[in-house]
Amino acid sequence: MTHPTIGLYGLGTMGAALSLNMADNGIQVHVANRTASAVLRFMEGAGPLAEKIVGHQNLEGLISALPQPRLLVAMIPSTAPMDSFLDDVIPQLAPGDTVIDAGNADFHSTRRRSERLAQHDLHFVGLGVSGGEEGARNGPSMMMGGSEASWSGLKQILTRIAATHEGDPCVDRCGPDGAGHFVKTVHNGIEYADMQMIAEVYDLLRFGAGRDVREVSGILKSWNEGRLESYLMEISGEVLSYADAPTNLPFIDLIMDRAGQKGTGRWTVIEAVKLGQSATMIEAAVAARAWSAEKPLRGMAEETFGADRADLDLDVGLLERAMLAARVLEYAQGFRILAAASEEYAWNLDPKRIAEIWRAGCIIRARLLDDIAGAFADGPPEGQLFLAPRFGGVLMEGIPALREVVTRAGQAGYATPVLSAALTFWDVMRQGRGTASLIQAQRDFFGRHGFERTDQEGDFHGPWWT
Numbered sequence: 166m167t168h169p170t171i172g173l174y175g176l177g178t179m180g181a182a183l184s185l186n187m188a189d190n191g192i193q194v195h196v197a198n199r200t201a202s203a204v205l206r207f208m209e210g211a212g213p214l215a216e217k218i219v220g221h222q223n224l225e226g227l228i229s230a231l232p233q234p235r236l237l238v239a240m241i242p243s244t245a246p247m248d249s250f251l252d253d254v255i256p257q258l259a260p261g262d263t264v265i266d267a268g269n270a271d272f273h274s275t276r277r278r279s280e281r282l283a284q285h286d287l288h289f290v291g292l293g294v295s296g297g298e299e300g301a302r303n304g305p306s307m308m309m310g311g312s313e314a315s316w317s318g319l320k321q322i323l324t325r326i327a328a329t330h331e332g333d334p335c336v337d338r339c340g341p342d343g344a345g346h347f348v349k350t351v352h353n354g355i356e357y358a359d360m361q362m363i364a365e366v367y368d369l370l371r372f373g374a375g376r377d378v379r380e381v382s383g384i385l386k387s388w389n390e391g392r393l394e395s396y397l398m399e400i401s402g403e404v405l406s407y408a409d410a411p412t413n414l415p416f417i418d419l420i421m422d423r424a425g426q427k428g429t430g431r432w433t434v435i436e437a438v439k440l441g442q443s444a445t446m447i448e449a450a451v452a453a454r455a456w457s458a459e460k461p462l463r464g465m466a467e468e469t470f471g472a473d474r475a476d477l478d479l480d481v482g483l484l485e486r487a488m489l490a491a492r493v494l495e496y497a498q499g500f501r502i503l504a505a506a507s508e509e510y511a512w513n514l515d516p517k518r519i520a521e522i523w524r525a526g527c528i529i530r531a532r533l534l535d536d537i538a539g540a541f542a543d544g545p546p547e548g549q550l551f552l553a554p555r556f557g558g559v560l561m562e563g564i565p566a567l568r569e570v571v572t573r574a575g576q577a578g579y580a581t582p583v584l585s586a587a588l589t590f591w592d593v594m595r596q597g598r599g600t601a602s603l604i605q606a607q608r609d610f611f612g613r614h615g616f617e618r619t620d621q622e623g624d625f626h627g628p629w630w631t
């Protein structure tokens with residue numbers, strides 16, 4: 166029996182981990198790197214798995230060793246280096262071959278590259294890979310975008326190396342060209358919102374309710390045993406349990422409060438807006454990271470205005486219910502962007518399957534995703550998760566809790582950008598009649614933009630123009 170064979174170029178952290186994962190799962194792997202010394206180092210570090218991996222001195226050697234149609238993974242930055250890589254490989258490949266970008270790419274670049282390769286009868290796959298280094302090595306969640314032909318070759322490899330949820334591999338073809346990278350981008354947007362929401366609750370518990378950091382760690386860990394179970398909840402409980410060895414201070418207190426971001430959260434917000442959508446919880450999380458980076462300015466404002474905050478005795482159960490409702494709304498916003506993009510780009514994304522492949526291996530894996538997949542299987546009204554009957558109870562119970570948390574936090578001076586955005590989203594969406602009548606009147610007043618009436622068909626202007 167011949168082993169499925171794949172080539173991988175780029176032995177950085179993720180490339181190396183994916184290569185080992187593939188070799189471990191009976192896949193014949195050929196590897197190369199921009200610097201040949203990295204191949205040697207990688208082969209030395211591969212231990213017994215090195216027998217199942219063929220290292221090549223250069224890209225040419227790697228490409229000529231692969232059987233056709235070739236599958237070639239590029240684990241290099243998805244920006245300009247990917248385009249230079251394509252310049253190099255296109256002349257060396259044969260019709261039917263596939264190049265796979267397994268990094269976090271802007272899906273517009275993926276669509277452009279797909280078109281470029283199609284002109285040479287080649288396939289380009291945008292593969293969203295989630296789970297960090299550990300996931301890449303032992304089972305990531307993967308969101309594939311590309312042709313059916315590429316999927317038929319890749320499927321047997323990716324299903325072997327993916328994380329599984331009750332035996333179901335967490336990988337699938339989401340759609341053509343940029344669909345996989347888009348789904349991964351929205352995954353990261355949800356990741357940003359969930360991380361920020363946990364950070365807000367940590368702030369309320371520790372500095373509002375005056376809980377010791379180890380106690381907060383214990384609360385997050387206990388929530389992780391229940392309906393809020395998720396990877397991000399688990400690691401948050403874990404990191405808060407660490408102390409700095411020499412000082413015994415909570416380790417979290419030694420970490421600078423300035424968050425980095427590589428851009429995927431921002432892309433989610435930009436694309437949502439371009440699609441005429443809202444992703445206010447994700448937007449709030451991106452904003453919170455941006456503001457976090459302005460540390461000197463915040464320090465100055467604190468000196469000027471003071472940073473006083475009142476004590477806030479919040480019940481742990483109340484916070485848990487609030488968070489669960491907010492998490493439903495956070496996923497609901499993410500899936501709304503996916504639905505809008507699916508329509509815009511004719512991707513035919515399957516939200517149920519996306520929820521399923523997020524159930525293990527990825528950063529946003531959460532118990533809730535089982536219910537989300539179930540809700541999409543039932544077909545929620547208007548395709549909207551927040552209208553799904555199975556979330557009715559969680560929302561009816563959780564929204565009053567969320568309202569109390571956000572209101573009391575605001576009164577006491579605590580910022581809750583993501584939790585507040587969740588409540589606002591809910592309060593806007595549950596009003597059959599909103600505030601836009603006045604917006605329309607204003608637009609008409611200053612610009613003669615016209616408006617629809619509630620009582621007659623047509624385009625109208627206000628009496629201010631008569």
Ligand code: 6PG
Nearest residue numbers: 295296297353426427428429528
């Ligand atoms: C994942 C992560 C991964 C990475 C992000 C973090 O799904 O495995 O999302 O892709 O950690 O790039 O992004 P920021 O640096 O923007 O936080």
